[in-house]
Amino acid sequence: MESISNRKKVLDQKPMNFWERMYIPSILKGMGITIRHFFKPKVSVKYPEEERPYSKNFRGLHSLKRDEEGRERCTACGLCALSCPAEAISMISAERKKGEEHLYREEKYAAVYEINMLRCIFCGLCEEACPKEAIFLDGKHATADYLRKDFIFGKDKLVEPKFDYKETH
Amino acid sequence: MELDLIMEKSLLVIVVFVITLAIAAYSTLAERKIAGFMQDRYGPDRAGPFGLLQPLADGGKFFFKEEIIPAGAHKVLFIAGPTIAMITACISSAVIPWGQDLVIGDRVISLQVADINVGILYMFGVIALGVYGVMIGGWASNNKFSLMGTVRAASQSISYEIGMGLSIIALLMVTGSLSLKDIVEQQSGFVNWNIWVQPLGFLIFLVCAFAECNRVPFDLPECETELVGGYNVEYSSMKLAFFMFAEYINMFVSSALMATLYFGGYNFPFMYDLGLSQNWITILGVIALFIKIFGFIFFFMWIRWTVPRFRYDQLMNLGWKVLIPLAIANIVLTGIVTIIKDTYFS
Numbered sequence: 234m235e236s237i238s239n240r241k242k243v244l245d246q247k248p249m250n251f252w253e254r255m256y257i258p259s260i261l262k263g264m265g266i267t268i269r270h271f272f273k274p275k276v277s278v279k280y281p282e283e284e285r286p287y288s289k290n291f292r293g294l295h296s297l298k299r300d301e302e303g304r305e306r307c308t309a310c311g312l313c314a315l316s317c318p319a320e321a322i323s324m325i326s327a328e329r330k331k332g333e334e335h336l337y338r339e340e341k342y343a344a345v346y347e348i349n350m351l352r353c354i355f356c357g358l359c360e361e362a363c364p365k366e367a368i369f370l371d372g373k374h375a376t377a378d379y380l381r382k383d384f385i386f387g388k389d390k391l392v393e394p395k396f397d398y399k400e401t402h
Numbered sequence: 403m404e405l406d407l408i409m410e411k412s413l414l415v416i417v418v419f420v421i422t423l424a425i426a427a428y429s430t431l432a433e434r435k436i437a438g439f440m441q442d443r444y445g446p447d448r449a450g451p452f453g454l455l456q457p458l459a460d461g462g463k464f465f466f467k468e469e470i471i472p473a474g475a476h477k478v479l480f481i482a483g484p485t486i487a488m489i490t491a492c493i494s495s496a497v498i499p500w501g502q503d504l505v506i507g508d509r510v511i512s513l514q515v516a517d518i519n520v521g522i523l524y525m526f527g528v529i530a531l532g533v534y535g536v537m538i539g540g541w542a543s544n545n546k547f548s549l550m551g552t553v554r555a556a557s558q559s560i561s562y563e564i565g566m567g568l569s570i571i572a573l574l575m576v577t578g579s580l581s582l583k584d585i586v587e588q589q590s591g592f593v594n595w596n597i598w599v600q601p602l603g604f605l606i607f608l609v610c611a612f613a614e615c616n617r618v619p620f621d622l623p624e625c626e627t628e629l630v631g632g633y634n635v636e637y638s639s640m641k642l643a644f645f646m647f648a649e650y651i652n653m654f655v656s657s658a659l660m661a662t663l664y665f666g667g668y669n670f671p672f673m674y675d676l677g678l679s680q681n682w683i684t685i686l687g688v689i690a691l692f693i694k695i696f697g698f699i700f701f702f703m704w705i706r707w708t709v710p711r712f713r714y715d716q717l718m719n720l721g722w723k724v725l726i727p728l729a730i731a732n733i734v735l736t737g738i739v740t741i742i743k744d745t746y747f748s
């Protein structure tokens with residue numbers, strides 16, 4: 234049969250010569266390779282001192298955003314909870330009182346906002362559903378913990394810290 | 403007078419014992435770090451800086467684990483196995499000369515625990531006894547795989563002992579004395595080292611030392627993939643630690659023996675030309691010996707991550723059909739060269 238592509242390799246199965254039968258030259262060659270690898274730079278990433286960078290579209294931990302004046306954007310409309318396929322989000326809404334105009338943007342706000350990180354699948358549908366641009370998945374990955382109840386993140390872990398709008402813009 | 407000698411020797415014994423244990427413990431860390439570096443990764447580096455507290459963590463783990471003795475195992479022999487292995491590993495370091503004599507005041511302290519005139523024979527006897535530890539441990543485990551591992555380990559050990567003994571005979575024809583102190587004293591300087599006189603003998607001895615310590619490429623009795631751990635599969639916690647420690651101590655003592663017999667022991671180049679006092683020569687000699695020993699230990703580990711494991715029949719083939727004829731040829735060659743040298747060049 235003719236060969237269609239020229240990729241056939243013919244192995245030479247000659248009996249080994251004296252030097253090959255001794256195995257010592259090949260052992261020395263192998264030792265050379267090993268010792269070269271001893272001095273090469275290592276590929277390990279020493280977590281937690283070094284971290285691998287996340288890709289641009291990585292969906293990490295959630296954070297509830299604030300607007301330019303530092304007021305929480307979230308109005309507890311419940312669209313994120315409705316869109317969550319894993320039913321991980323739950324909230325209890327409350328009405329904004331007289332002296333709290335600097336804290337919350339609109340009259341309704343989320344008094345209790347909880348995401349169960351064990352249920353969350355980090356799909357980002359809550360981010361797509363939010364009409365107020367209040368929730369974004371821009372954090373790092375969820376780290377390990379010992380108890381199940383420590384994975385229910387409340388507002389203390391989810392709301393982003395206050396920042397100075399003038400400084401960053 | 404006698405009390406002084408007893409105290410001096412006891413102190414030397416304690417120092418040698420502690421150093422042996424410390425080096426064996428840190429060889430476990432060195433093994434893992436060197437293995438890591440050769441595999442493009444870091445070894446353990448979480449326990450202390452550069453992982454230096456890792457052997458302590460391992461020791462702690464071994465202390466806290468549960469001691470299991472399997473149901474059908476023979477209790478006395480089960481405990482006797484690792485005990486014998488550990489004892490024979492430790493007492494083999496008694497005849498190695500660690501340095502020349504220290505002169506403190508008017509006392510001359512020799513840095514060798516027992517300067518017997520059959521030093522090499524003692525070493526071989528103790529190494530042969532080490533086989534008992536492995537055999538008893540595997541038999542007493544009441545486990546098919548342990549027994550297979552034990553049988554293989556015992557047959558491997560006794561096969562390669564013959565090769566070792568024959569290569570030593572050729573060395574004896576050159577040195578003329580069994581005492582390790584005499585052998586080292588004949589190798590003063592650099593050009594007198596026995597490696598230049600007996601290269602083939604050294605190669606045979608090296609291969610047999612690898613086989614005696616059950617190190618790769620001869621570690622069929624105890625690897626995980628072939629025999630599920632071999633003779634130490636039923637052991638947990640301290641007894642397993644003894645087996646593993648005995649292997650590292652054997653490695654250390656084999657390295658010391660090779661350095662002593664072939665590489666000049668505590669001699670270093672230009673040792674008498676620098677005009678140093680006796681104590682300084684001794685101290686530098688001890689440091690030189692330890693550098694050689696660490697070089698050999700690194701060589702053991704280097705070979706481990708380079709060469710694949712031998713199959714059992716290849717192992718036996720190498721021991722009986724290749725090394726023994728080579729060693730006998732080495733003896734004959736040494737004899738011929740010695741006669742020629744004495745007849746024509748003396």
